Every structure is written in C-alpha cells, then in structure tokens.
Amino acid sequence: MVLVYTHEAFRGHVTPPGHPERVERLAAVERGLAGLQVERRACPLGDEAEVLRCHPAGYLARVKAAVPSEGWAQLDGDTFLSPGSFEAAMRAVGGIRAAVDAVVSGEARTAFVAGRPPGHHAERETAMGFCLFGTVAIGAKRALDHHGLKRVAVVDFDVHHGNGTQDLLWDEGRCLFASTHQMPLYPGTGRPEERGAQGQVLNVPLREGSGGRAMREAYERLVFPALEAWEPELLLISAGFDAHADDPLAGLEWQPEDYAWLTERLCDFAGGRVVSSLEGGYDLDALAASVAAHVGVLEERGR
Secondary structure (H helix, E strand, O other): OOOEEEHHHHHHOOOOOOOOOHHHHHHHHHHHOOOOOOOEEEEOOOOHHHHHHOHOOOOHHHHHHHHHOOOOOOOOOEEOOOOOOHHHHHHHHHHHHHHHHHOOOOOEEEEOOOOOOOOOOOOOOOOOOOOOOOHHHHHHHHHHHOOOOOEEEEEEEEOOHHHHHHHHOOOOEEEEEEEEEEEEOOOOOOOOOOOOEEEEEEEEHHHHOOOHHHHHHHHHHHHHHHHHHHOOOOEEEOOOOOEEEEOOOOOOOOOHHHHHHHHHOOOOHHHHHHEEEEOOOOOOHHHHHHHHHHHHHHHHHHH
C-alpha cells in the first residue's frame, strides 16, 4: 500500500483570509484519501541540513527570522508567514526525507506527502508563489547524495511552472527535471529553451483550455521518451492539482481521470519507485477528487 505522510503542524501555517493556499486544503486532501488503503505516518521535523542541500544558510536564517510571533509576515506579494509556518515547512522537508528513505530502502514502493506550504516555486534565495523551501528538489538531492543513487527524475504536473525546482536542480546533472505547465501564466518561466546546465531540464508549455487530450499527447511525445532514456532509479512528482477544470487560478481543463492516467503511466518508470508531494490545487472539491484519483493509483501500484 502507499505511505501517506502528513502532520497536524501543517494546520499551523495560516494564511490571510481569502488566500487560495489555505488550511482548508488539508481537509479536502483528507476527503480524497477517504476509503483508500493507505498507511499513515507523521512527518518528522526536518533537519536544517536537509534544507541546506538546496538553499544557502543565509536564506534559511532569513526565513526563520521573518516568522512573526503573531499575525502575518509577508515575504512577497502572495507568500505569507504565520507563527506556525516554519515548523510546517520543516515538517514538509521531514516528510519528503522520510518518504524518499522508505521508498529507496524498499520499505514501500510508493509514497505521498500531504504537506503545506508547497515548495516548487522556492528558488535558492527567494521565497515566492506560496513556497518557502524546495521540498521535492531537497528530496531528489537526498536520494542522490545520501542514498547514492545515480539517476533521479522529477516530474512536475502543477499548472504553474516549477521555477524553484528548476533553479535548485539547474546544475544537477544526475537529475532530470520535466515540467508541464500552462503558458503564459505565473511565474513566467518554463520555456522549452530553458534546458538546464547539462541539458537535463525539459519544459513542455501547454495552452490554456487545451485539456487532458493535449496533456496526454505531450507526455506521450516528449516526457515519457525522456524518462525512458533517462532510466531513473527514483521518480519524484510535484503533484499540483490546479490544472483541474474547476481550479480558479488557471485554465488547463483537466479532469480527475487525467490525473489517474498520468499517475499510472508515471509509475511505469523507476521500477515503480515513486514519491509524490502535494503542490497546488485550490478548488477544494476538485482537489479532493484529484487526490483520490492520484493516490488511488499510487495505492494500487504500491501493493
């Protein structure tokens, strides 16, 4: 069965009223998990040394110092800190570490980290797009540097380009980073010519309104052949569900069955060793349905 990592501390990351990345997302995720055969585990508190795999010490110190004792602190136009935000972010780091360790060791085949804040927009020294630390990139670096894997892949199917993950892995020749995302859209990165320092970045922009059929064609034509050639020993997924047709922040018009199809196909790589981590998804009903579709496949493939 699939391992699901979460923690009550994620509820302590509180954003201002009306912010799309809100505590209520956790309840939607739980609705999506209801009825699935999962093994729940608490996210341990991440070590700062894990953060330092991708972010410099000065940046880590600045984020920690910016956490308010009450109310909110604002890091950019849409990235906020509350008193519980640092612990939540460090639990997300601890969750991805634990999930990678469990899957690489053979304890489980698949894992899903249901944490927040998300991470794929956080660049080396810049918090942005609701994100503080690049959790999936940190997980990839742990697999490579701690476990000694030779080739890892990260696939990001969030509707927004994972500019942070790309930045953190730009020079990492042992990791393929592949992203499908709506363009034009925030944050404005993710053009096909952005290829990484060693040609190991693959960006596949999709047009607004193009739907699940265009997504499937893009993966069949570009992403799956790249993964097959790469032969990763572990696949990490930045699982954003804001490409859903009902999501308020974008317009790719995907449906839950698209997430199920994509997850099933991604589990064909890396010997089925897959670690997924929650990113976006802001319509609560759509998030619940998409999580059910995604983790349902991870549960089946994890048996």
